[in-house]
Every structure is written in C-alpha cells, then in structure tokens.
Amino acid sequence: MITQKVKLVVMKLFLSKYLFKIDKKGRVSLPSSYRSVISEKNKVELILFKSFKYQSIEGCGYKRIENISKRIDRLDIFSDDQDDFTTSIFSELRSINLDSEGRFIIPDDLREYANITNEATFVGQGHSFQIWNPKLATERQKKSRKRLIENKKTLKSIIIEGSNE
DSSP, rough: OOOOOOOOOOOOOSSSSEEEEEEEEEEEEOOOOHHHHBBTTOOOEEEEESSSSSSEEEEEEEHHHHHHHHHHHHSOOTHHHHHHHHHIIIOOOEEEEETTEEEEOOOOHHHHHHHHHHEEEEEEBBEEEEEEOOOHHHHHHHHHHHHHHTTTTTHHHHHHHTTOO
C-alpha cells in the first residue's frame, strides 16, 4: 500500500471588524483571530504604519512586508518611485510585540495620526488590517459600501476581471 502525504495550505486572512477599549496603561488587545494570522513559531509580532490613503493605521505581519518589498525591488533602483516607496514605507514601519494576552501599545504618533483616543476599531482587509477611530471606521465602511452599490460592483465583477491573471 502506497501512502502519500498531502500538505494542506491554509490561507489565513484578517477578517471582520472589532471594537476594543484602550486600557489605562494605553494597551489594546489584538483580536485573537488576527493573532493566529501573524503568529509564527510561537512568536507574535505585528507591523504597524500610517496609512497612505486614510486617517488610519495599517497593520500586518512580516510576510506581507516581505511581499511589498519584493514588489518595490522590481522597480528601477535609480527611479524616484523606488526611492519614494522605500523611504516612505520602510522608514515608518513599527515592529510591535504583543504581550502574553495579545495586548500591545499603539505608539503615540500613530494614535495621534489616526485620532484614536480610548477606543480602537480593527477592520480586516484580507492580507492586512486597519486600526481606526471608531466613528471614522463606521463612516469609511458606509462610504465604501455606498460606492460599490452606486457603481453596481459585485463580487462576480471582480472575479471575472481577475480571471485573466
């Protein structure tokens, strides 16, 4: 009898929306489902940086940053685009360690940028997540959904568009 080992690759994604209070020491909990996405070899670290598009904080694991780095490396090394991306992205990345209960402190400059005070909303974005001021997160979600409806966008439309890849 011949047996084969099949390696099952499970794609872990940042999903859903969570609201957390920031405690008296300035700590906030990372949603447990997010911890399972970024954990690697019993080590849980995340990367945070200012969003280039919104008044929010972007968050992800090291694998996402490695993928971004590979894409930037494809640019002409002497181009302004390559220089702007490397300078703007890599110089502002913050490596954050979580405590044993999954809590961490959002650096003051990031909290100020995102206008986060005593509560933070985590918004799953698939391969990354965002941390928002709760009111701004709700507004952003409403605008996003409204734009999709107005433009008659459906999941089917993006699947068909992406099927040529």
